[in-house]
Amino acid sequence: MKVITEITRVSKPSIKEFMNEFVYLKKPVIITDGLDLWKAKDWNLEILKEKIGKKEFGFRTEEGMQSAIFSEMIDRVISADSSSEISAPYLRNMNLIKMFPELKDDVSPNLLYMKNNWRDHWMWPKSWPEHVSKDLIELFISAKGVAFPKLHIDYWGMDGLIAQLHGSKEFILYPSEDSPYLYPSPDNPLVSTISDFNNPDFNKFPELVNATQYRFQLNAGEILYNPRWWHTTLTLENSITVIMAYWNRENYPVFIDEIKHAYKNSNKLKTFAKINYFKGLGFLLENFE
Numbered sequence: 001m002k003v004i005t006e007i008t009r010v011s012k013p014s015i016k017e018f019m020n021e022f023v024y025l026k027k028p029v030i031i032t033d034g035l036d037l038w039k040a041k042d043w044n045l046e047i048l049k050e051k052i053g054k055k056e057f058g059f060r061t062e063e064g065m066q067s068a069i070f071s072e073m074i075d076r077v078i079s080a081d082s083s084s085e086i087s088a089p090y091l092r093n094m095n096l097i098k099m100f101p102e103l104k105d106d107v108s109p110n111l112l113y114m115k116n117n118w119r120d121h122w123m124w125p126k127s128w129p130e131h132v133s134k135d136l137i138e139l140f141i142s143a144k145g146v147a148f149p150k151l152h153i154d155y156w157g158m159d160g161l162i163a164q165l166h167g168s169k170e171f172i173l174y175p176s177e178d179s180p181y182l183y184p185s186p187d188n189p190l191v192s193t194i195s196d197f198n199n200p201d202f203n204k205f206p207e208l209v210n211a212t213q214y215r216f217q218l219n220a221g222e223i224l225y226n227p228r229w230w231h232t233t234l235t236l237e238n239s240i241t242v243i244m245a246y247w248n249r250e251n252y253p254v255f256i257d258e259i260k261h262a263y264k265n266s267n268k269l270k271t272f273a274k275i276n277y278f279k280g281l282g283f284l285l286e287n288f289e
């Protein structure tokens, strides 16, 4: 298996450069300084604890949603870093605006690199599909040593803008065309059945030798653009990350396929109307963007 530890890093690219050199070519990139206007770039765990306090909140786990008290969980994350006995769960995929509206001003204005995100167009529906609602910003908080559970490709055909606000993470990426070498699960082709990438079992997964792994660190203040590649993470230092879904002409056909699949058992007429609305919107955006 080829391992590449370099990823292109660019400082304040113009939106045109970002689109032409990365989005349309489906190439990942780290923008080293795109978060200047966000107060969130100065966040740390203590600041979030102070802002949110004892609020009850929900986070996603492999076993389903779990709820907890925010300040207590942050204390657990902080102590997990210095103790080998205490562990803290990955507080992940939290809907920032919905759950923590008090943080909204800190993640405004919209990032420059979200400018051509079709999701943000005024004609994009506000609340459908409901899992990828227009203003969704997902928040992730993790202690050093915590890993994302699976190598995967994101749902809904989305690309991702991943803003590292505090601490650092190691990212492992594989190009989307490496899918044949990554043993996708028979139940879910977007999730790989390989779990250990430090010491992969090449006897069990012989095709993996043909894949190209990109492995690099994402540091505080940086934004990673992931063009719908396979990805997973390991937290290197206590971390706060936000992720925003991104659609444009290059991944829109996959989005349309995914909504067709996801709603295949729903009301046929309504789904048909909605899919056609999205198809029409795609045509307009592609031709008049």
Ligand SMILES: O=C(O)CCC(=O)C(=O)O
Binding pocket: 093, 140, 148, 154, 169, 231, 232, 233, 241
């Ligand atoms: O751990 C991370 O930052 C990645 C999260 C992710 O890929 C996801 O939620 O889809």
Ligand SMILES: [Fe+2]
Binding pocket: 152, 153, 154, 231
């Ligand atoms: Fe993901």
